[in-house]
Amino acid sequence: MGSDGGHCSFVLLAEFDILAGAQLKYQFPQPLGVDESVLAMSMLPDGAETQLDDWTIFFLNQTPFNTISPVLALDTPEVKTTALMGEPTLNANDKPDLLCVLNLVRTKHDASLDRGARVLALAICTRHPFIQIFKPVLLMALDDYFSDPSQDCLARLFDAVNSMDLSGAPVLTRNEKMVMRSSERKDIFAEKFTHLAPPHQSWSNGKTALQHRATHSAESFSSFEEGILMRKDKEREEAVIAVQQSTGQSSPSEASFSLGGSAVWVGDESGIDVGSGEGEEDDSILSFVGTTVTGTNRRRRSTDASSGSSQAHLKDGLLRPSMINTPSYYDPQLRSGMAKDTHFYHTTVAYKDHQLPIKMPLGTFPEEVGDYSLITLIKAFSFQTLVSGPSHPHLHTNGPQTHPIIILFNALVTGKRIIFLGHKKPAGEVSSFVLSACALGSGCGAVLRGFIERSFPYANLNNRDEWEAVPAYIAGVTNPIFKSSPTWDLLLDISTGSVTVAKDIHSTYPVSAGMPLGVPGIVRSATFSTETSLGSEEDMARAGGKDGKTDFGAKADNADNLFIEDIKSAIEYHYGEGLVRVRFTEYVLRFVRLASRYEEDMTGTTKFGYPSYAFDTRLPNPRLGSGIVFNDDSAGRKELASNSHRIEAWRKTNSYEYICADFRNAQLVDAIQGFDVAHQLFRLRNAKTMTEAEVSAIMRTLAENVKTYDQVVELLAYLMPHGGGLLHLAFSLFHQKESVRDATVDLFNQLRAFPVGVMFLQALNHFQRYAYVRQAHAREKRMMPEQQQPPYQQQPLPPPPPQQQTQQQSHHQSMYGSSFNRTYSSDRMVTPMSNGAF
Structure with missing residues (x-):
C-alpha cells in the first residue's frame, strides 16, 4: 500500500434543495461520468431529514449505470486492495475494480431556512474495504463544510486521506489473515512490525529485547506499570530462591526454557508478556490463550537434566533455540512507537491542525466491507415462528424447522433475490445488515466470493430498475412499498425480525431431482464402504423419500440446526464477534467440501476440491486419504442427500465459478502441495479408529512438508485455537510407535523456528509441552556422539x-x-x- 495516492479516488457532496430535490453539488477532483441524480439519491436516503446523522454505503463500477468513466490516472494497480486467494489478475478489458463509497448525511436545523433544516451529504470513494477507518475524518470535514461551504473543504479532505501513510502496514497473505483473525493474542505476527521500533532498540547479534532490557525506561511506561513489573520480578526471584533452597540445586538458565524470549518449555512464561502491562490483566489473557499460568510460584524446573546440562544441550545440540529477532510486543520497555494490538496498523490522518488516529484492520478480505456484525444479524432473525411463505428445498434444508439464518445463507449461496427492509430505520442500519449478510454467505470473506458485487446496501426507487435487473441482488431499502414488489424471493424485515419467502418461488425456481441414493453407478464404492454405500431399502426410504426425491423434512439431529444452537449459546455466554466469524468461516468451508464430494459422486470428478478416497496401504508407498470425512457412512449419505438441492442451485451461480478458479490457483501457489491437509487433521481429531500405518504416514508427511514459513502458516491456518490448536497433533507424542513420536517432535521443532509457531506451542498444556521437551532432549542425546555428551548429565x-x-x-x-x-x-x-x- 502506498503512502500517498489511491486511498481516496473521489470526494462527493450532495445537498437537498427544497425545489429541485436531491442535487449533487460537487465532484472532486473531476466528474465521475455517472448520472448525477443517481449519485445524489444514493447519498441522500429517504427520511434523512429525520436523522441528525446517518451513514450509508454504496458501490461504484458495479453495473453499467454506475460505472465511472473515465478512470482517473491515480487509480493505478499499485493501490489495489489485496485480492482474495485465486482472484485472477484483471486485464485491461476487464471491468474496473469495485469502489466503496462511504457517505455521511447530516441534518442541521436552522429556523431561518424554508424547511427549518439543511441536509448535506459528504462521501469518499475508496478501494479499501475497511471504509470505517475514514469516519473520523469525514465527520470533521463535514463540520468544516458547514462552517465554510466551498470546494476547498473537499480538496482538503481528498489530500488528507491520500496523504495517510500506510507504507509500513504489513500485507498479509490469506493464511496469515486466517491465523490472525482466529487468534486472541494481541502480539500475533509481531515480527512484521519490527521495522517500526525506535532506532535505539535494536536486536543485533541474535539477541532479543528481553536480553537488552534497559534499567531506566520512564519514557516508555508509567511508574505505576514499573511498580507492578518490579513487584512481579521480585516475587519471581523469591519463588526461584525458595525452590533452590528446598532442592539444593541451582536455577536453570532462562535459555534452557525459552526460545529467543518466547517461552515454550514447561512452566516458564517469563518471556511472554501479552497484556498491556496493567496489573493482573496479563494473567487473565495468558489463561485464555491456554498457557495455564496462575502465578509466579508455578514456575517449574527442568526435570530431565541439571542446569548445566540443559545449557550445554542448547548450545551444542540440535535443540539450540532459534534466535528470533522479535521483541515481545507487549514488553512495556518497547511500547513506545509500537502497536498495542497487531491486528491493526496504527497511523494518523492530518486534517487541518488535527492528527486523527486511524486503526486499519490487517485481516480484512475484499468481501468484508465496513464494520459489520454477525451477532446483530443473528439476534435480529432468531425466531423460526416468524418465517412465513412456502417451503422450498433450496432454502429449507430442514423443512419448516430450518432456522432463519440458515434460510438466509441458503438464499445467498443459491442466488436468490434478497431484500432487507427497514421501515423508519436509519439507512445506515439497513446497510449494515446487507454487508453482514454478504459476510455470512462468503464465510467472512475467506471462502467464497461474488456477494459484494451484487449487493446494494442502500437501494431506492430512483435506481430501482437498475438494481432489480441484477441477478441475485442483495438490497437494503427503507421504503415499505418494496414489500409488495414481485421481484424478490426472500424479504427480511429488520423492524420485526420476520422472514418472508415469496409465494411464487416454486414457479420461479423449479426443483430438479435430488441426489438418487443407493444407486451403485452414482455413489462410488471408493468413497463409501461397499456394505454401507448401497444401503438398505429402509435407509433409502428414510433418506430419500418417494420416487428418489430428497425429503427435506425436519430432522431433530440436523447439522445446520445444531450449528445455529451452538452459535446462539456462544452469543448468550457473551463470546465475541471474532469467535462467531471464525465459526461461520468453518461452516462455509464444510459446505464447500460437502459440495465437492457431491459433485464428485454425481459426475465422477470435482473442480474445486480434492478427490475423495480413504487411506490405502496396498500401494508401494501408502496413499493418504483426501476429501471430506464422515464418521458414519450412513449419516454421510443422508447429509449429502439433504444438501443436494442447495448444492445443485449453488453450482449455477457466479460464486461456484469463483471457487473453481480459486482452487485451480491454490493448486499452483499453495505452500503445502500434494495432499489434503484438512483431511489429515480431521482424521487425527475425529476418527473413531486409525491404524498405526495411517497415523505414521500422516505425521511423517506433515513433518516432511511443513518446514518453510509459508508452509507453517498454512498448516496453522487449519488449526483454529478454539478447536484445540495443536492439541490433537500433540497426542501423537504419546503414540506407541517411536517413528510417530519422532515425526511429531520434528514437526514441532519446525514450528518452533518461527514466532507464530512458538505461540501455538505455548497454547499446549504443560503436560504436552513437557512431553515434547523430554522427547526432543532424549532424541538429541541419541543423535549426539557419546564422546560429546557432557559427563555431568543426569x-x-x-x-x-x-x-x-x-x-x-x-x-x-x-x-x-x-x-x-x-x-x-x-x-x-x-x-x-x-x-x-x-
Missing part, C-alpha cells in the same frame, strides 16, 4: 513398575477424558522409556 529415568504404569495411564485419562480415550486407547498409551524421553 542418568536416564528407570522404567516404573507395572502398577505405576497403570496409575499413570489412569491419570492421563482423567486429564483428557473421552477425547484422549477416543484418540489413543489405554492399551496404546506409551509408557516411560528407558532412554529418559519421559
Whole structure:
C-alpha cells in the first residue's frame, strides 16, 4: 500500500434543495461520468431529514449505470486492495475494480431556512474495504463544510486521506489473515512490525529485547506499570530462591526454557508478556490463550537434566533455540512507537491542525466491507415462528424447522433475490445488515466470493430498475412499498425480525431431482464402504423419500440446526464477534467440501476440491486419504442427500465459478502441495479408529512438508485455537510407535523456528509441552556422539513398575477424558522409556 495516492479516488457532496430535490453539488477532483441524480439519491436516503446523522454505503463500477468513466490516472494497480486467494489478475478489458463509497448525511436545523433544516451529504470513494477507518475524518470535514461551504473543504479532505501513510502496514497473505483473525493474542505476527521500533532498540547479534532490557525506561511506561513489573520480578526471584533452597540445586538458565524470549518449555512464561502491562490483566489473557499460568510460584524446573546440562544441550545440540529477532510486543520497555494490538496498523490522518488516529484492520478480505456484525444479524432473525411463505428445498434444508439464518445463507449461496427492509430505520442500519449478510454467505470473506458485487446496501426507487435487473441482488431499502414488489424471493424485515419467502418461488425456481441414493453407478464404492454405500431399502426410504426425491423434512439431529444452537449459546455466554466469524468461516468451508464430494459422486470428478478416497496401504508407498470425512457412512449419505438441492442451485451461480478458479490457483501457489491437509487433521481429531500405518504416514508427511514459513502458516491456518490448536497433533507424542513420536517432535521443532509457531506451542498444556521437551532432549542425546555428551548429565529415568504404569495411564485419562480415550486407547498409551524421553 502506498503512502500517498489511491486511498481516496473521489470526494462527493450532495445537498437537498427544497425545489429541485436531491442535487449533487460537487465532484472532486473531476466528474465521475455517472448520472448525477443517481449519485445524489444514493447519498441522500429517504427520511434523512429525520436523522441528525446517518451513514450509508454504496458501490461504484458495479453495473453499467454506475460505472465511472473515465478512470482517473491515480487509480493505478499499485493501490489495489489485496485480492482474495485465486482472484485472477484483471486485464485491461476487464471491468474496473469495485469502489466503496462511504457517505455521511447530516441534518442541521436552522429556523431561518424554508424547511427549518439543511441536509448535506459528504462521501469518499475508496478501494479499501475497511471504509470505517475514514469516519473520523469525514465527520470533521463535514463540520468544516458547514462552517465554510466551498470546494476547498473537499480538496482538503481528498489530500488528507491520500496523504495517510500506510507504507509500513504489513500485507498479509490469506493464511496469515486466517491465523490472525482466529487468534486472541494481541502480539500475533509481531515480527512484521519490527521495522517500526525506535532506532535505539535494536536486536543485533541474535539477541532479543528481553536480553537488552534497559534499567531506566520512564519514557516508555508509567511508574505505576514499573511498580507492578518490579513487584512481579521480585516475587519471581523469591519463588526461584525458595525452590533452590528446598532442592539444593541451582536455577536453570532462562535459555534452557525459552526460545529467543518466547517461552515454550514447561512452566516458564517469563518471556511472554501479552497484556498491556496493567496489573493482573496479563494473567487473565495468558489463561485464555491456554498457557495455564496462575502465578509466579508455578514456575517449574527442568526435570530431565541439571542446569548445566540443559545449557550445554542448547548450545551444542540440535535443540539450540532459534534466535528470533522479535521483541515481545507487549514488553512495556518497547511500547513506545509500537502497536498495542497487531491486528491493526496504527497511523494518523492530518486534517487541518488535527492528527486523527486511524486503526486499519490487517485481516480484512475484499468481501468484508465496513464494520459489520454477525451477532446483530443473528439476534435480529432468531425466531423460526416468524418465517412465513412456502417451503422450498433450496432454502429449507430442514423443512419448516430450518432456522432463519440458515434460510438466509441458503438464499445467498443459491442466488436468490434478497431484500432487507427497514421501515423508519436509519439507512445506515439497513446497510449494515446487507454487508453482514454478504459476510455470512462468503464465510467472512475467506471462502467464497461474488456477494459484494451484487449487493446494494442502500437501494431506492430512483435506481430501482437498475438494481432489480441484477441477478441475485442483495438490497437494503427503507421504503415499505418494496414489500409488495414481485421481484424478490426472500424479504427480511429488520423492524420485526420476520422472514418472508415469496409465494411464487416454486414457479420461479423449479426443483430438479435430488441426489438418487443407493444407486451403485452414482455413489462410488471408493468413497463409501461397499456394505454401507448401497444401503438398505429402509435407509433409502428414510433418506430419500418417494420416487428418489430428497425429503427435506425436519430432522431433530440436523447439522445446520445444531450449528445455529451452538452459535446462539456462544452469543448468550457473551463470546465475541471474532469467535462467531471464525465459526461461520468453518461452516462455509464444510459446505464447500460437502459440495465437492457431491459433485464428485454425481459426475465422477470435482473442480474445486480434492478427490475423495480413504487411506490405502496396498500401494508401494501408502496413499493418504483426501476429501471430506464422515464418521458414519450412513449419516454421510443422508447429509449429502439433504444438501443436494442447495448444492445443485449453488453450482449455477457466479460464486461456484469463483471457487473453481480459486482452487485451480491454490493448486499452483499453495505452500503445502500434494495432499489434503484438512483431511489429515480431521482424521487425527475425529476418527473413531486409525491404524498405526495411517497415523505414521500422516505425521511423517506433515513433518516432511511443513518446514518453510509459508508452509507453517498454512498448516496453522487449519488449526483454529478454539478447536484445540495443536492439541490433537500433540497426542501423537504419546503414540506407541517411536517413528510417530519422532515425526511429531520434528514437526514441532519446525514450528518452533518461527514466532507464530512458538505461540501455538505455548497454547499446549504443560503436560504436552513437557512431553515434547523430554522427547526432543532424549532424541538429541541419541543423535549426539557419546564422546560429546557432557559427563555431568543426569542418568536416564528407570522404567516404573507395572502398577505405576497403570496409575499413570489412569491419570492421563482423567486429564483428557473421552477425547484422549477416543484418540489413543489405554492399551496404546506409551509408557516411560528407558532412554529418559519421559
